[in-house]
Structures are given as C-alpha cells and as structure tokens.
Amino acid sequence: MANTGLGTALRHWRDRVSPQAAGLPAGSRRRAAGLRREELAQLAGISADYVIRLEQGRATSPSAQVVEALARALRLTHDERTHLFRLAGLAPPGPGTVPRHITPGVHRMLDRLAGTPVAVFDAAWNQLLANPLYTALMGEWHGSDLNGVRRNFLSPDSRVRDTPGSRDALQAALVADLRRTAGRYPEDRDLRALITDLRRLSTRFAELWDSGAVGHHESARKTIDHPDVGTLTLDCDVLSVAGSDLRLMVYTAEPGSEEADRLALLDVLGTQSLGVEEHPRRS
Structure with missing residues (x-):
C-alpha cells in the first residue's frame, strides 16, 4: 500500500527549505522557493529516484539511516523528526541510543x-x-x-x-x-x-x-x-x-x-x- 502520508510530509518539508538555507546556490528559473528533489537527494546522500519513489508512495520502507539523513537534510525539529520516523513505520530512536538529530x-x-x-x-x-x-x-x-x-x-x-x-x-x-x-x-x-x-x-x-x-x-x-x-x-x-x-x-x-x-x-x-x-x- 502506498505510504502517501510519508510522501505528503516530505513534499511539505522540502518546499519550506530554501536552497540558501541549505547552503546551495539558488540558481534561476525556480518554480518554487524550496528544495528540488535532486537537491534533497544530494543533501541526504541518497538517489533522486529514491526521493521520487518515497514522495509518490512507491517506496514504503526506508531504513532508519535514510530517515535520519532526510531529517537532517530537511532541518526538522525533534518533534518533526519523531513524526517522520513514525510515518516511515519505524520506532523513533529511544533514550538508550546515541542521539544523531541535528537541531x-x-x-x-x-x-x-x-x-x-x-x-x-x-x-x-x-x-x-x-x-x-x-x-x-x-x-x-x-x-x-x-x-x-x-x-x-x-x-x-x-x-x-x-x-x-x-x-x-x-x-x-x-x-x-x-x-x-x-x-x-x-x-x-x-x-x-x-x-x-x-x-x-x-x-x-x-x-x-x-x-x-x-x-x-x-x-x-x-x-x-x-x-x-x-x-x-x-x-x-x-x-x-x-x-x-x-x-x-x-x-x-x-x-x-x-x-x-x-x-x-x-x-x-x-x-x-x-x-x-x-x-x-x-x-
């Protein structure tokens, strides 16, 4: 079953991060102020095709490492990161694990x-x-x-x-x-x-x-x-x-x-x- 909740959240968070805030050149002829899929993929260290499949709900089981990388690239707050883990069907890292969230x-x-x-x-x-x-x-x-x-x-x-x-x-x-x-x-x-x-x-x-x-x-x-x-x-x-x-x-x-x-x-x-x-x- 397509995980549309995950895809919707990723698109929303991607749209609110400007390329300048992520340390990327703004370039020209941008249709939106937020990150392109390719830019999010670059920042998270994954393929652009995988970002597309996540947003379209065709990839439904990202690993905890991928979710963590996306949370960092999207500059999510602690609560947003927790929500992203749950949307991906994963338990958020507990207090007994090394914190890897960058605020x-x-x-x-x-x-x-x-x-x-x-x-x-x-x-x-x-x-x-x-x-x-x-x-x-x-x-x-x-x-x-x-x-x-x-x-x-x-x-x-x-x-x-x-x-x-x-x-x-x-x-x-x-x-x-x-x-x-x-x-x-x-x-x-x-x-x-x-x-x-x-x-x-x-x-x-x-x-x-x-x-x-x-x-x-x-x-x-x-x-x-x-x-x-x-x-x-x-x-x-x-x-x-x-x-x-x-x-x-x-x-x-x-x-x-x-x-x-x-x-x-x-x-x-x-x-x-x-x-x-x-x-x-x-x-």
Whole structure:
C-alpha cells in the first residue's frame, strides 16, 4: 500500500527549505522557493529516484539511516523528526541510543560559520555533517571511515601530523571517550557493533578498551599538512551541544597569521579546484 502520508510530509518539508538555507546556490528559473528533489537527494546522500519513489508512495520502507539523513537534510525539529520516523513505520530512536538529530539551531550555527572549518559528530564520533571548508581542510571521508575512532585505528592515513606520543594520547582519549558513551547509551546496536569490530580488528584498541579507562576527547592544537595550501597549525576545539551529546569540531587560526591567510586561500579554492561539494555534506 502506498505510504502517501510519508510522501505528503516530505513534499511539505522540502518546499519550506530554501536552497540558501541549505547552503546551495539558488540558481534561476525556480518554480518554487524550496528544495528540488535532486537537491534533497544530494543533501541526504541518497538517489533522486529514491526521493521520487518515497514522495509518490512507491517506496514504503526506508531504513532508519535514510530517515535520519532526510531529517537532517530537511532541518526538522525533534518533534518533526519523531513524526517522520513514525510515518516511515519505524520506532523513533529511544533514550538508550546515541542521539544523531541535528537541531535547526546547530544548522544555523554552521551557516554563520561558513568561513570556519566545522564538523558535527555524535557521541560515538560519527561525522554527521561538515561544512565545505572542513571537508577541504581535512579531506572527504566515506562509509565506515566517517567514524573518527574507526578511522584513527584502522585508516591511519591522515593530513594531521602526529608524533608517536601524540597519536597514542589521541587514541587513548578516543577509547576512553567511547567507553563513556557506551555507558550512557547501552541500547545502541550500532555502537556495540563498532566496539566489537574495533576490538576484533585492532590490537591497540582492544588493549586500551580492556584497560577500563573512562574519559573524554579534549581540544588540542593540530598541525595539518595540506596538499594544496601547505602546512597549517590550527586550534582544534571540541564543543558540546547541551542536551544532545553532539560535538562540534572547530578549527581556527590566529588572526593575521600565515595560517589565517592559508585558511582564507583554502576557503576560496575549496569549492573550485579541490572538488568539494558546495553544501554541507551528510556524514
């Protein structure tokens, strides 16, 4: 049976999000102020054909991951996101699962920090959203590498310059932080699967996990070797969003410094020669 309620809601929410609000160019000859289906698909990381089938009621069982991505792309409130899950025939994530909802306020914050590299992570260090300058600075990740803990242990190729000591300290802090998250969200199956995989695939992770340390990942000063603009030493601050356990990772340079000039250059080059999408991307 066609799920017309889901399709009607998606069309309504799509129509109220302007391309400018989503970080997209408005273009010309638009028949409506809202997002096109192709633009919603791009923001949510799914195919335009699938968006069409959802709106027409021909796709009736979207996964929880797709619903979550649509909620982020449409900038839904908490109540609207809950309603979207129910329209899709899914139970909204419960209090025992890691929150992955990005509030409209956090979206607006990223809009206002367009000239600053910013990414949003959940409490399990899954990258949910990154603005174009963050992607240009740190590179673009896909699939399981969007999880920062997995990437640090299993995909060590990074633009951040590490010493053995700084890498060991970062890994210890990430494991301790992940253990704290696991205690807060014991019902999260994805989190349990992540920990199981990392213990199986990384001896270093397993040793740190078995040590029983609990803590949190803190801010630091990082040196980044960028292939196009050279070396940048930046302050990396991790800010917590009250009530949601989201983390904002923000990179900043000292005003007037050489790093500030290189970051400004990257802001110009980022969406041109570096192949970065011209909108905040889902992670």
